[in-house]
Structures are given as C-alpha cells and as structure tokens.
Amino acid sequence: MTTRTIKVGALARVEGEGALKVTIRDGKVKHAELNIFEPPRFFEGFMQGRAFTEAPDITARICGICPVAYQMSAVHAMEAAIGVEITPEIRALRRLLYCGEWIESHGLHVYMLHAPDFLGYPGAIELANDEPEIVKRGLAMKKAGNQTVATVGGREIHPVNIKVGGFYKAPSKEVLNGLAEKLKEGRDIALETVRWVAGFDFPDVERDYEFVSLSHPHEYPFNEGRIVSNRGLDIDATAYHDHFEEFHMPQSTALHSRIKGRGFYFCGPMARYNLNFSKLPAVAKEIAKEVGLGPACNNPYQSIIIRSIELVFAFDEALRIINDYDEPAMPAVPAVPRAGVGHAATEAPRGMLYHRYQLAVDGSIEQATIIPPTSQNQATIEEDLTTFIPQWLDMNNDDLRWRCEQTVRNYDPCISCATHFLKLDIDRG
Amino acid sequence: MVDNRKNPKLAVWKFASCDGCQLSLLDCEDEILAVAGAVEIAMFLEATRTELDGPYDISLVEGSITTAHDAERIQEIRRQSNVLITIGACATSGGIQALRNFRDVKDFVNVVYARPDYIDTLETSTPIADHVPVDFELRGCPIDKRQLLELLAATLAGRKPAIPNHSVCVECKQKGTVCVMVAKGTPCLGPVTHAGCGAICPSVDRGCYGCFGPMESPNVDSLRPWLTDLGMDQHALNRVYSTFNVNAEPFRAESQRS
Numbered sequence: 001m002t003t004r005t006i007k008v009g010a011l012a013r014v015e016g017e018g019a020l021k022v023t024i025r026d027g028k029v030k031h032a033e034l035n036i037f038e039p040p041r042f043f044e045g046f047m048q049g050r051a052f053t054e055a056p057d058i059t060a061r062i063c064g065i066c067p068v069a070y071q072m073s074a075v076h077a078m079e080a081a082i083g084v085e086i087t088p089e090i091r092a093l094r095r096l097l098y099c100g101e102w103i104e105s106h107g108l109h110v111y112m113l114h115a116p117d118f119l120g121y122p123g124a125i126e127l128a129n130d131e132p133e134i135v136k137r138g139l140a141m142k143k144a145g146n147q148t149v150a151t152v153g154g155r156e157i158h159p160v161n162i163k164v165g166g167f168y169k170a171p172s173k174e175v176l177n178g179l180a181e182k183l184k185e186g187r188d189i190a191l192e193t194v195r196w197v198a199g200f201d202f203p204d205v206e207r208d209y210e211f212v213s214l215s216h217p218h219e220y221p222f223n224e225g226r227i228v229s230n231r232g233l234d235i236d237a238t239a240y241h242d243h244f245e246e247f248h249m250p251q252s253t254a255l256h257s258r259i260k261g262r263g264f265y266f267c268g269p270m271a272r273y274n275l276n277f278s279k280l281p282a283v284a285k286e287i288a289k290e291v292g293l294g295p296a297c298n299n300p301y302q303s304i305i306i307r308s309i310e311l312v313f314a315f316d317e318a319l320r321i322i323n324d325y326d327e328p329a330m331p332a333v334p335a336v337p338r339a340g341v342g343h344a345a346t347e348a349p350r351g352m353l354y355h356r357y358q359l360a361v362d363g364s365i366e367q368a369t370i371i372p373p374t375s376q377n378q379a380t381i382e383e384d385l386t387t388f389i390p391q392w393l394d395m396n397n398d399d400l401r402w403r404c405e406q407t408v409r410n411y412d413p414c415i416s417c418a419t420h421f422l423k424l425d426i427d428r429g
Numbered sequence: 430m431v432d433n434r435k436n437p438k439l440a441v442w443k444f445a446s447c448d449g450c451q452l453s454l455l456d457c458e459d460e461i462l463a464v465a466g467a468v469e470i471a472m473f474l475e476a477t478r479t480e481l482d483g484p485y486d487i488s489l490v491e492g493s494i495t496t497a498h499d500a501e502r503i504q505e506i507r508r509q510s511n512v513l514i515t516i517g518a519c520a521t522s523g524g525i526q527a528l529r530n531f532r533d534v535k536d537f538v539n540v541v542y543a544r545p546d547y548i549d550t551l552e553t554s555t556p557i558a559d560h561v562p563v564d565f566e567l568r569g570c571p572i573d574k575r576q577l578l579e580l581l582a583a584t585l586a587g588r589k590p591a592i593p594n595h596s597v598c599v600e601c602k603q604k605g606t607v608c609v610m611v612a613k614g615t616p617c618l619g620p621v622t623h624a625g626c627g628a629i630c631p632s633v634d635r636g637c638y639g640c641f642g643p644m645e646s647p648n649v650d651s652l653r654p655w656l657t658d659l660g661m662d663q664h665a666l667n668r669v670y671s672t673f674n675v676n677a678e679p680f681r682a683e684s685q686r687s
Contacts, residue, residue: 010474010480011474012474012476012477012478012480013474013475013476013477013478016443016448017443017474039444039445039495039496039550040495040538041445041495041524041525041526041554042526042528042529042534042537042538045538046525046528046529046537050668051668057638057672058672061447061449061524061570061673062447063447064446064447064448064449064450064451064452064571065448065449065452067447104456108452108455112455112476113476116477122477122478122479123473123476123477123478123479124476125461125462125465125476125477126477126479128462128465132462135462136462139458139459139461139462140458142456142458143458143459146456146458154629154630154632154633155626156456156574157449157452157453157456157571158571158640160629160630160633160635160638161633161635167633168630168633168634168635169632169633169634169635402478405478
C-alpha cells in the first residue's frame with residue numbers, strides 16, 4: 001500500500017488561518033480535511049447582555065473583509081425582532097453599501113487571491129512584477145468598491161454609519177454623483193475582467209451540487225429574499241433551523257452545515273448565479289453570453305468568472321441606485337426595543353450569512369446565533385477535494401499541493417468568520 | 430523591474446483578529462505596489478504563498494494572544510524581527526475578545542460551542558506588548574491605512590513617524606466638524622479617544638465610540654459627568670467602554686466601575 005500525504009501547513013490567500021490535509025492511499029483520496037486553527041473569539045457568547053443597538057458595530061468585527069455583511073444581517077434581524085419596517089430609500093442605500101462591499105471583496109479575490117493560481121504566481125505582488133497594468137486595473141476596481149463603502153458607510157473597514165433602523169446620516173445626491181464616475185470606470189474594468197478570467201485554463205470538472213442562496217422576485221439578492229435551492233428548498237429565514245442543521249463529522253473536528261435529511265450544499269457566487277441568473281441586468285447577461293458561460297455552471301474553478309460577472313452586476317446596480325437616489329427625509333426609522341426573536345439572512349460576498357437574535361423587553365440580547373458562509377461551505381470544499389484530486393495524482397507534490405489550495409480558494413473562504421462558530425480540535429502534537 | 434533582494438524584508442503576522450488591519454495594507458490601492466517595490470515581502474499569508482525564512486527587518490503583527498501556542502509563536506517572531514510593530518486594537522490592547530478577561534472564559538465557551546472540551550484557549554486575550562517588547566503600537570479598530578503608510582515610510586527611512594497622540598476632539602476641530610456633544614447632546618468618547626480615524630463618527634452625526642482606544646493621559650473622570658448628564662446610566666457607561674479596547678486602561682477601569 002502506498003500512502004501519500006499532501007499537507008499545506010498554512011493556507012495562503014485566504015482570510016484567516018487554516019490548513020489542509022489530504023491523505024491518499026493506493027490512488028484514492030482517503031481523507032480530505034480543511035483544518036481551522038484560527039483561535040476562537042466567542043462573539044455569540046459576549047453578545048449576550050449587550051444592547052440590540054450594539055450588534056452592527058460588534059458583529060462587524062467578526063470579519064475585516066466583509067463587515068458590511070455582518071452589519072446588514074444584524075440590522076435586518078434586529079428590525080425583525082422589534083417590528084421595524086425600513087423605508088424604500090434606506091433599503092436602496094443598504095443595497096448600494098452592499099454593492100461596495102461585493103466590489104471590494106470580489107475585486108480582492110479575483111485579482112489578488114484567485115487569479116495568481118491560474119497564472120502560476122504565488123501572489124498578486126509577484127504578478128505585478130510581470131503584469132503591472134493588470135494588477136493596477138484590479139486595484140482600481142477594488143478602490144471604487146472601498147470608496148463606495150466609505151461614502152455610504154463612513155469607513156472602508158468596520159463602517160461607522162450603520163445602525164438598526166437605517167443610517168446615522170444619509171449621503172447627499174451630489175456626493176453620490178461624484179462616486180458615479182468612478183463606478184462607470186469600474187464597470188468597464190469589470191467587463192474587461194470577465195473577458196480576462198474567461199480565458200484562463202480551467203480544470204474540466206463538474207459536480208452535481210445543491211446550490212443555496214437568497215432569491216428575490218425582481219432583484220439579484222443582497223438583503224432580502226427567500227432561502228431557495230435548486231432542489232426545491234424555498235423557505236423564509238425564520239424557518240432556517242427547521243431545514244438546516246450543524247453537526248460534527250466523525251472524521252473531522254470542525255462544524256459542518258447540511259440540509260436536514262439531504263446533505264451538504266454550496267452557497268456563494270456560484271449558487272447565487274445558478275439560482276438568480278434571470279435577475280441579472282442585461283449588461284451582466286450579455287457579457288456572460290459573450291464569454292460562453294450559460295445560466296448554469298457546475299465547475300467551481302469557474303467561480304472566478306462568476307465573481308467577475310457579479311462585479312459587473314454590482315457596479316451596474318450601484319449606478320442604478322445612485323441614478324434613482326433621493327436623499328431620504330429621515331436617515332433612519334426609530335428603533336424602539338421590545339421582546340422578540342428576529343432572523344435574517346443576507347448575501348455576504350462569499351455566501352449566505354444568517355443571524356438570529358432573541359431580545360428581552362429592554363432590547364438586551366438574550367441569545368445570538370450567527371452562521372457564516374464558510375462554515376456552510378466547508379463540507380462541500382472537502383468533498384470537492386475528495387472528488388477531484390484523484391485525477392491529478394500524477395502531479396508532483398508541489399503542483400498537487402497548489403491545486404489543492406486552488407480548490408479551497410474557489411470558495412473564497414473566510415476562516416476568520418467561520419472560526420468563531422466552528423468547533424475546533426487543535427492538535428498541537 | 431525592481432531588484433527586491435537588497436530591500437528590507439517585511440513580514441505580516443496574524444494572531445486572534447478579524448484580518449481587517451492587515452487588509453488595510455491591501456486597501457492601499459494606490460500605494461501597495463510602491464510599498465512592494467520598496468521592501469521584500471517575506472511573509473504575508475493573506476496576500477501570497479511566498480514564505481521566506483527570517484530574520485525580518487520589519488514585522489507587522491495583527492491580533493491578540495489567546496492560546497498557549499500563540500504565546501510561544503510571538504516569542505519566535507520577536508527573535509526573528511529587527512523592528513516589531515503591532516497594528517490594531519487586538520494587537521495593542523487585546524481586542525474585543527478581551528471581554529473574556531472579565532468573565533470565566535468557560536462561560537463563553539459553553540455558550541458558543543457544544544463540545545467545550547475541544548476548545549484549547551487561554552483565560553485571557555492579551556496585547557502583544559504583554560509578551561514581548563514592541564517597537565511601535567499603531568492604534569485603531571481597524572487601523573487607518575494612511576497612518577500605516579506613514580509608519581512604514583518612517584520606519585524604512587529611520588525617522589520618527591508623524592502619528593499624533595492627541596484626542597479625536599482635535600481631529601474634529603481640524604475638520605471643522607461641529608461638536609456633536611455640545612451642539613446636539615450626543616454622547617461622545619472623542620475627548621478620551623486616541624486620534625487617527627479622522628473623526629469619522631462625528632462627521633456622520635454620531636458620537637465617537639472609542640475604537641482607537643484611549644489617548645495618552647485621557648481624563649475619563651472629567652468626561653463621566655458629561656456623559657451622565659446626557660442620559661447615560663452606569664450600565665451604559667460600562668458598556669460604552671466595553672468594546673474593542675476594553676483591556677486598555679483607563680477604559681478597562683471604566684468598564685468595570687460600579
């Protein structure tokens with residue numbers, strides 16, 4: 001019996017600290033495990049007893065890459081708990097803020113974290129030595145996303161302008177119009193990006209996934225919608241725990257999510273695209289057609305094309321919102337505490353982010369549950385490794401290790417997020 | 430093409446944190462390639478697979494110490510680093526995860542994890558400077574990227590960084606932002622909070638919530654009656670100091686005052 005072990009001691013170009021171990025026995029992948037050694041920080045624990053108004057600022061600190069997602073899931077869950085309805089103007093501004101975060105996060109992932117895998121560079125800094133114009137293009141796009149978050153949210157990382165009920169201060173039409181020029185340039189770069197990444201060499205693999213994302217009747221999803229799948233799931237966020245469960249796999253030490261009675265699933269850009277293609281604006285559908293990507297895609301390595309198409313969407317949507325924008329009469333709806341339970345799922349750049357809060361009559365938090373996208377995808381990542389790696393066993397160890405890393409990076413995992421909710425067995429041996 | 434071999438070696442390290450402060454370096458979209466040209470990036474896992482052995486000329490350290498393993502790891506990083514700079518509230522004060530320092534950590538483990546026996550963690554979350562000597566502490570949750578660039582430029586040039594120690598109030602005055610506490614009666618931690626953010630909260634009609642931690646010699650005793658007069662009871666006062674810099678004195682003492 002021959003045994004080959006591929007180990008990646010510390011995964012690069014992911015957010016947070018993780019490791020990978022793939023054990024191969026007699027030409028078969030016996031075991032694939034994405035290890036999390038990021039230390040736990042206990043957010044759900046210390047949310048207890050805090051005021052409901054503190055959730056957006058505190059949960060933002062779970063992730064420096066996608067703080068807006070945490071803030072959005074938190075404010076929507078709190079508003080559900082206390083029975084507040086936001087105005088259409090506030091809703092539009094939140095979508096604009098989310099556009100900014102998708103652009104910043106997808107721009108980072110496409111250019112700096114994922115593209116180097118396809119081009120054989122250790123990272124974007126090294127890529128920039130040979131292809132400075134390409135990296136500068138990606139940075140310009142990412143900057144437009146950060147400027148959007150800073151304009152609406154007050155700061156790029158851990159925005160300060162978000163509260164339960166809306167915003168502390170709404171941006172003026174003039175300020176947003178100034179942003180529009182950058183966003184138009186960004187949309188052009190995003191289109192160029194789709195053409196660029198579509199020309200990469202993709203492993204020819206597919207799997208039959210269950211995709212899960214939000215779905216809204218008229219819009220590509222950000223903050224609102226039912227939780228749906230390509231296998232018939234169609235539920236409100238309030239029913240999340242009736243349909244999803246988290247459990248411990250015997251061969252793994254981390255918490256996994258699955259759909260009750262069915263199995264693992266896939267959330268994130270690929271899921272959103274497969275489930276919501278018809279809601280994309282014409283410009284995004286046209287570029288998908290131009291590069292030959294249909295409304296369905298089951299090759300996770302092509303997620304970089306889908307992320308790029310979502311960049312086109314996010315720029316286009318941001319421009320639409322700014323064009324239609326009227327400064328709201330009130331930046332926020334009053335948020336009066338009451339006892340209650342609130343649920344919300346929103347679409348973080350890397351997938352669905354679920355929050356649930358139980359509040360006491362004074363608005364203090366009695367219980368908090370947060371389920372981030374990376375912990376939902378973890379089992380699917382491990383299944384991808386088990387399924388795909390056997391065909392590449394003739395690769396040398398270095399190349400195979402790199403391919404395994406790339407397979408993990410397909411999901412843009414955010415281990416900083418996932419860790420605080422994963423069960424860990426840290427073997428220091 | 431820049432010859433990187435002669436450039437100072439820069440390493441970026443992560444401990445318990447959200448990754449936001451090291452992301453600030455990648456968020457310097459206009460400058461990151463110039464920075465990369467002036468240094469040799471020897472270790473920056475969030476950005477590259479490249480991993481070069483030490484010693485390192487400059488180490489940027491994000492995150493707090495929360496595990497026995499990390500307490501050992503920082504010792505080795507210090508040994509390998511000529512200049513060690515901590516970036517952000519986790520590294521400089523212990524971060525929001527330092528809330529565990531005021532409770533039995535088992536209470537939190539039991540709330541979050543169904544199998545508490547799997548969790549290997551210290552009773553406390555502590556700043557890097559509690560473990561090793563630190564050459565410069567850059568404040569903020571998150572840090573300000575312009576300050577990070579100034580600090581890197583100054584360190585590379587061997588000069589003192591132009592990073593002021595005054596309060597957020599001075600930044601409001603510099604920007605011409607009307608005081609939210611005086612004009613609108615909004616409670617604000619600006620008078621006791623370290624500058625660096627650019628007074629962004631008062632700019633959006635909100636009081637400062639102290640994410641840059643205490644300024645040098647803050648007068649919390651003077652601020653307390655102001656906040657009380659604006660309607661904050663003792664519980665609210667405890668809470669407002671119980672956030673991202675709760676482990677930094679005197680925020681720590683204010684968070685526990687009864």
